[in-house]
Amino acid sequence: MLGKTAGGIYWMSRFLERAENTARLVEAGFRIALTRSSDSASEWKSVVTTAGVRNGYMKKYDSFAGHTVIDYLLRDTGNPSSVMSVIENARMNARLVRTVLTTEVWEAVNENWMTLKEALRRPIKETELPGILGTIRQQSALVRGAMHGTMMRNDIFDFAQIGTALERADNTARIIDVKYYTLLPSASFVGSPLDNVQWETILRSVSAHRSFRWLNQDDMTSSNIADFLILDSRFPRSLSFCSRNLGENLGFLAKDYGVRMPCNDLVERQRDKLRAHDIGSIFDEGLHQFIGTFIRDNNAIGMQIEQDYRFNG
Amino acid sequence: MTEKRQLFDEMLLDGDGVRQPYGAYQEWFSNEDPTRLTKKSKEAEAFFRRTGITFNVYGQEEAQERLIPFDLIPRIISNREWARLSKGIEQRVRAINAFLHDIYHRQEILRAGIVPPHLIAQNDAFLPQMIGISPPGGVYTHIVGTDIVRTGENEFFVLEDNARTPSGVSYMLENRETMLQMFPELFSQNKVQPVSDYPKNLRRSLAASAPAGCNGKPTVAVLTPGIHNSAYFEHSFLADQMGVELVEGHDLRVVDGRIAMRTTQGYQNIDVLYRRVDDDFLDPLNFNPDSMLGVPGIMDVYRAGGITIANAPGTGISDDKAIYSYMPEIVEFYTGEKAILKNVQTWRCSEPEALQYVLDHLSELVVKEVHGSGGYGMLVGPAASKKEIASFAVKLKKNPSNYIAQPTLSLSTVPIFVKKGLSPRHVDLRPFVLVSPKEVKITPGGLTRVALKAGSLVVNSSQGGGTKDTWVLED
Numbered sequence: 001m002l003g004k005t006a007g008g009i010y011w012m013s014r015f016l017e018r019a020e021n022t023a024r025l026v027e028a029g030f031r032i033a034l035t036r037s038s039d040s041a042s043e044w045k046s047v048v049t050t051a052g053v054r055n056g057y058m059k060k061y062d063s064f065a066g067h068t069v070i071d072y073l074l075r076d077t078g079n080p081s082s083v084m085s086v087i088e089n090a091r092m093n094a095r096l097v098r099t100v101l102t103t104e105v106w107e108a109v110n111e112n113w114m115t116l117k118e119a120l121r122r123p124i125k126e127t128e129l130p131g132i133l134g135t136i137r138q139q140s141a142l143v144r145g146a147m148h149g150t151m152m153r154n155d156i157f158d159f160a161q162i163g164t165a166l167e168r169a170d171n172t173a174r175i176i177d178v179k180y181y182t183l184l185p186s187a188s189f190v191g192s193p194l195d196n197v198q199w200e201t202i203l204r205s206v207s208a209h210r211s212f213r214w215l216n217q218d219d220m221t222s223s224n225i226a227d228f229l230i231l232d233s234r235f236p237r238s239l240s241f242c243s244r245n246l247g248e249n250l251g252f253l254a255k256d257y258g259v260r261m262p263c264n265d266l267v268e269r270q271r272d273k274l275r276a277h278d279i280g281s282i283f284d285e286g287l288h289q290f291i292g293t294f295i296r297d298n299n300a301i302g303m304q305i306e307q308d309y310r311f312n313g
Numbered sequence: 314m315t316e317k318r319q320l321f322d323e324m325l326l327d328g329d330g331v332r333q334p335y336g337a338y339q340e341w342f343s344n345e346d347p348t349r350l351t352k353k354s355k356e357a358e359a360f361f362r363r364t365g366i367t368f369n370v371y372g373q374e375e376a377q378e379r380l381i382p383f384d385l386i387p388r389i390i391s392n393r394e395w396a397r398l399s400k401g402i403e404q405r406v407r408a409i410n411a412f413l414h415d416i417y418h419r420q421e422i423l424r425a426g427i428v429p430p431h432l433i434a435q436n437d438a439f440l441p442q443m444i445g446i447s448p449p450g451g452v453y454t455h456i457v458g459t460d461i462v463r464t465g466e467n468e469f470f471v472l473e474d475n476a477r478t479p480s481g482v483s484y485m486l487e488n489r490e491t492m493l494q495m496f497p498e499l500f501s502q503n504k505v506q507p508v509s510d511y512p513k514n515l516r517r518s519l520a521a522s523a524p525a526g527c528n529g530k531p532t533v534a535v536l537t538p539g540i541h542n543s544a545y546f547e548h549s550f551l552a553d554q555m556g557v558e559l560v561e562g563h564d565l566r567v568v569d570g571r572i573a574m575r576t577t578q579g580y581q582n583i584d585v586l587y588r589r590v591d592d593d594f595l596d597p598l599n600f601n602p603d604s605m606l607g608v609p610g611i612m613d614v615y616r617a618g619g620i621t622i623a624n625a626p627g628t629g630i631s632d633d634k635a636i637y638s639y640m641p642e643i644v645e646f647y648t649g650e651k652a653i654l655k656n657v658q659t660w661r662c663s664e665p666e667a668l669q670y671v672l673d674h675l676s677e678l679v680v681k682e683v684h685g686s687g688g689y690g691m692l693v694g695p696a697a698s699k700k701e702i703a704s705f706a707v708k709l710k711k712n713p714s715n716y717i718a719q720p721t722l723s724l725s726t727v728p729i730f731v732k733k734g735l736s737p738r739h740v741d742l743r744p745f746v747l748v749s750p751k752e753v754k755i756t757p758g759g760l761t762r763v764a765l766k767a768g769s770l771v772v773n774s775s776q777g778g779g780t781k782d783t784w785v786l787e788d
Contacts (some may be wrong), residue, residue: 001558001576002564003564003577004560004564004575029506051604095540098550098559099549099550099553099558099559106364106365107364110363111363114363130500155577257577257579259474268752297687310575310576313563
């Protein structure tokens, strides 16, 4: 398999994952805006920050109104992380690696692009937003379904999984990073309305509000939420789950190719670190520092993978 | 002679009825509901869009992807017609390979005074770097797409021998797939020779042309200029169908005297490179130094026999439009037989008498650039305005040897499907020929290109042409 092709499928997967995550952030923000309108500006601001596009946004707008944030995050092709931009990028990468994709996967990616291009052609009216967000989610699910149902379980699939896991871990970590203060035990008053809103937003941004409730019933505490997002081994967006997934897929590659690479060591170190902690020791170490280190390590693993498998030369 | 009688329609007879190969099809068609066909036609377009069968058009503001319109009425050729055509094509392709070998070695044909030496020596398509090189297996043109036009029952002409990097074969294959999906019943009523073996045959043919030193199964790869090339879809399609890697210049480098591609596990040697990059861009060290698309040093590896390049560099000298007019003599020189397929009468504007004739008859002729392709930079006299003709005459006089002229052929027509039913449109045909050291294989049929504008003779997709599925019947 060509290094360039591995890179293409890795980035295709990252971009697809990013589109879905951005849509989810907007969805959570929109919900807060509807249900707690007094907090909406600061909520939209943190949505933009979490999406990692605050500088670009501030160059274009000077306030955080719902409709401008939504437009910037979903439609604006001047924003390299907008859903439209990343779907374009995902499709471009899919075209680049078309020879290693099944027809079903290629068609799903192509259709995703065609559908969203149409759906995001004009500025979005508030009444249309839920439908469009639903479409984004649905299209992602179609691509994922095609991947799982039709792709061979070989290095090609591994690189796709690796891209997805890295992007997903990064997304969850950034959500925690932006709101870490609401999760600190010192700052929390159990049951205070402020925290409830914040916690709910966090959980909604990773589509976990229901699963969390199932697991914890009424026991909604900052510590429980942080534990769930960082260490839960069942929740597919927790840092621990993503890291394990990443480690496994890098392991498949090492086994398949018969060579252990530096990236295998890096991800192993990250997993060891997560395993060595419980939520108490993470708070002791400092939640903010812990998450910051995780994001840096995650990026470093990504760069090491690009190098080890010769994506660019 | 009226305009109507000049036109030859391959399906519809002048009075009622259809020509013999269309018999069974006509029976089916006459029982079809036009609304259903219109719906099918839309389905086909949606199918092409979804599968991403698109091409990019150069020179448009936004490098957008466009569909080549597909017409659902097939072009049907009888087995008898095809037998003669394919024999003529094979003869011509063999002659072209012999010509190329000769031109880059002893140049007997120049010594014999059949082709004037200046046409070779002063021709940009002639690559001095190829002199004395014998490609593996002696094959120069592994893939040829011979453009053929028809003007009557038994009148077939070769319009162009595309011996560099002919494109369009993916449309031939996808058009058939589309027809099979839309109208399966047609294929049980008509025995149509299959085309789907093409990718398998292409791979075999390429592998059979591997360098002599290649042990074991040859590694084949397709070299594309990249995702922005107008034919990128086809490049990835062919690589995919053959099960080989699709590489770009920056994936390749010379490693220990071989061409190798950068894989996730290090560099892996390539034996046969099916390149869809022009000669000029193939090797910045040996040709255009600004090229980012090629592989520095690949010509040196090639010269040393370390890789097969398909088609060989320098094949352009054989499909050059100035050489074209000598093809009947070239065929006879190398095969000892009369050419089976006719050439279109051609005026070489480099010759003063011919130039004068062309200038006097511009409104009747088609004038083409010697090195042009894709329908760009040509004059179709009968369709041009006085002003266009006048300004073309200026260009022509300035650089006559850059042009050839041909009579405006009344290309045959095949009906396309329109709201009101059937409406005749001009067509051409590009069969695809595979050449290996052992054999010449021609896929039955090829790509039929159709001018969608009534009366238009320009079938190029970049100029608004469409395509049809092409059937060669079995009987």
